Amino acid sequence: MPRVPDEDRKARPYAPRKSPEERREQLLDAALRVTVRDGIHKVSMDTVSKEAGVTRPVIYGVFTDTNDLLSAFLAREETAVIAQMSPILPTVGDEDPGAAVLIFLERFLMAVQEAPARWRAVFALVDSTAAAFRERVERGRRVLISVLEDLLRIEDPDEDTELYARAILALMWDAGRTVLAEPDQFPPERITTFARKLLQRLP
Secondary structure: OOOOOHHHOOOOOOOOOOOHHHHHHHHHHHHHHHHHHHOHHHOOHHHHHHHHOOOHHHHHOOOOOHHHHHHHHHHHHHHHHHHHHHHHOOOOOOOOHHHHHHHHHHHHHHHHHHOHHHHHHHHHHHOOOOHHHHHHHHHHHHHHHHHHHHHHHHHOOOOOHHHHHHHHHHHHHHHHHHHHHOOOOOOHHHHHHHHHHHHOOOO
């Protein structure tokens, strides 16, 4: 058989070699895409390796099993959410509570829009049937409720601030979902205008 000249050979495409940290981030990004598209219950070594376009030995070189992968994925997203939320939390001070809450809502919706895939995953975790997944989100929600309670309690300590705080968080949470699901019909400006009128009724 005649030898094919080297110049006539088609070069085989090779994926660039990644550092361990780059590979880890690639796989966690793939886990995020699987979660958003199919639900977190579909995240596995097999689905993530296919989503990332790598072989199973590659993913097993980074994570020991699906639980290890899920733990790393959830920890990364939780850290990212905290990094987004910490700077925008309302602080207890002399500012009108209604105004502070409105600013918080506006900044929260901005955070959601800045990282839509992450927040779609967060909202999906709330609906998950796995208690361990829901607990990660609920832990953060409890922190927000506590912050809002402290803010409202200064204005009127006799009011049921826990219920007010939960009502505000429910509004924010639904607003975040809505901005992602129906951005044209419910832009942040429409939501904050409604919230401004609603929050005027706060104590």
